[in-house]
Amino acid sequence: MLMEFQEAWEELTAPGAQFAMKEIEVRGIPMRIFESAPPSMRFVWELAGGYADRDYVVFEDERFTYAEADAIIKSLAHHLREEHGVGSGDRVAVAMRNYPEWVFSYWAIISLGAACVGMNAWWTSDEMKYGLADSNPKVLIADSERIERVGPVLDELRETNPLRVIAVRTPMDGNVELPDGAVRWEDVVDPSAAPATLPEADIDPDDDACIFYTSGTTGAPKGAQLTHRGSIHNLLNLAFMTGVAGLAGAKAAAAAGSEPPAPADPEKQNVFMAPTPLFHVTANNCLLHPATISGSKIVLTYKWDAARALELIEREGVTNFSGVPTMTREMLMHPDWQTRDTSTLAGLGGGGAPLQPDLVEKIDKSQSGTSPSTGYGLTETHGIVTANSGALYVAKPASCGRIVPTLDGKLIDEAGNAVPNSGVGELCVRGAVVIKGYLNREESTAEAIQDGWFRTGDIATIDEDGYVFIVDRAKDMVLRGGENIYCSEVETAIYQHEAVAEAAVFGVPDDRLGEIVGVAIVLAPGASLDDAGLRKFLAPTLAKFKIPERMWFLGEPLPRNANGKFLKRELRESLTA
Structure with a gap:
């Protein structure tokens, strides 16, 4: 093969x-590109709009065809251009769950030549403040949960940026109080009256298409400029x-x-x-x-x-x-x-x-x-x-x-x-x-x-x-008495045990060796396992110094960040405190 x-x-x-x-x-760097590559992501949506009556987005029990999505995207794009002047070089932030409006907002924003700032939906008020101050968008499109979180910091943000807000899934009879000047999605997006074409846009292949923030597990998130x-x-x-x-x-x-x-x-x-x-x-x-x-x-x-x-x-x-x-x-x-x-x-x-x-x-x-x-x-x-x-x-x-x-x-x-x-x-x-x-x-x-x-x-x-x-990750390695132990190798061996549902390996501070290997484990429903049983299981496949010396069997799922990765630093700090 x-x-x-x-x-x-x-x-x-x-x-x-x-x-x-x-x-x-x-940018002065030699690189290979595909000869057939289109010049921008706008081309992708313009091509996709031709799928018409095919289902495009299904969210729980909601369903949108490509034609329905195309009308929504065109309506939003014209609103952003005509009411907020959004165009090439501008940014629009999106903060919400995986709602269909995330998808529609994304295509409308990048089709204008603006950059979509994808905000982490798990962020707190202070983290939202950080991301919005860092990216300086013209508009924030957010759902009710994110509206509530941004509320306490919005006035401070508006001291330097007259940020406008479009609220998603916040019905008139809901309990969410909208910020001053905010408008509801359904009041500005009207697919039944959408223009036949997207607004014109001048897009260079190396313009930003979106700003996605790194997970921030090792410090303040950084906004990666995706072109x-x-x-x-x-x-x-x-x-x-x-x-x-x-x-x-x-x-x-x-x-x-x-x-x-x-x-x-x-x-x-x-x-x-x-x-x-x-x-x-x-x-x-x-x-x-x-x-x-x-x-x-x-x-x-x-x-x-x-x-x-x-x-x-x-x-x-x-x-x-x-x-x-x-x-x-x-x-x-x-x-x-x-x-x-x-x-x-x-x-x-x-x-x-x-x-x-x-x-x-x-x-x-x-x-x-x-x-x-x-x-x-x-x-x-x-x-x-x-x-x-x-x-x-x-x-x-x-x-x-x-x-x-x-x-x-x-x-x-x-x-x-x-x-x-x-x-x-x-x-x-x-x-x-x-x-x-x-x-x-x-x-x-x-x-x-x-x-x-x-x-x-x-x-x-x-x-x-x-x-x-x-x-392994360069920073996700246990240094035990001068020996490098790669966490993924130990996790791979542990996952061979049928009782293990989740496992995260990390370094535990040790006065004599500097670090020893620790692991947090969640067992499969109805399964049983203890320290001695796991050590016996691992003995044939791992060198003795790689077998975890500290083990925690937890009754709750291991903490993860928004992208599903285990938060090892948080685990280590909470378990070894």
Whole structure:
């Protein structure tokens, strides 16, 4: 399969082929771009509007077609232009749950040449104040929960920025008191009277399309400047990685003399489920974008609940589920997995955190026709850096896949010197999907991006086939008596125990060794396990110094940030206080 994969890669990127590339210089940095790349994300929506009566967005029991969405987007875009003067170089902030209005606002904003500031819906009042002051938007589009949070700080913000507010899902008879000058969505968005076209806009490929804030688990969030070029190339990288896997599978089947996979029915609509927040690239760039360009349906939920997700997968015929690994694990372990019809699922996986090898196997064996997939990426790369799926993923379950074609990759040591691929070093990438920089943070930008190379902060190795293995976060490593212990290795071993539902490994301060290994564990319903049992289980697979010396078995789910990643620092501080 590896040989067929390489053949398919070369075939799809050959001169004149669908994914042929050329080299250009952007901001003084050489990079490869796809020759067929459109100039802006506005083009994506203008193309998608032609899907007309197909379902586009499903939120719980609400449903919008592409035509209905197109009218809403045009109406909002004209309101933003005519009433607030929003255009190229401006910013509009969006703060809400994964409501359909998030999707409509996003396309309206970026089609005007403005940048959509995706605000973390979990932010407190002070954090919202920080994000709005940092990004300085002309307009804030927010739901009732975020309206309540921004209220106490809005007057102070308006001392330097006459910020206007559009309130979403705040009915006239509701209990939410709107800020001065705020208008309700339904009073300014009228799809029945929408103009036939979007307002004109002058958009450069390297203009900001959106500002997404990094998770902020290690300090104040930084606003990553995602461009139209970067977003387009992430979208095309996703399409390429899907296409190359499919072509490789067909070549492998032909070589084995078996029937190749049946071609996809062009009339059959794919259905994506987006269980993670749209204010991160996982859901927005890696699910919403490909769903939109392909005329697919995207299913949103009010909040994550495994039982509700399985219900919607059955009801809507979901074909592609991509959340953080804990979500996939929760669905597979849920009793409703055995009773709900999930046969439409062709892809089950996710990103945002490593997919443990045992979970890859569980997905592969879950049911016929469902294959595992993963992607490794960052906000700073607009989405994916690598992707792995299907038979290749089963063959290399610890790998997040090969680097996408428009990125160069290298490994460096702590001094910045190159490390051979077979060694271990910090992964750096350079190419069209690397962000322009961090908003208002020249020093942080210069530290993270050097000569076009973005330092991911992830420790990795690359095998002889070009497959990347993320060993750990550079700052998520236990240093025990001079020995480096990679947390993900210990977590992978722990997850092999069938009693474990969640596990987070971290360093615990120790007077003698500096740090020792600690772990917080949540057991599966009805399961039992103690310190001695886990140590006995781990003894055959982990060196003694890697086996956790401190263990906490918790009765509640481990704390996560809004993107589903475990908050290890918070765990460590609360458990070791």
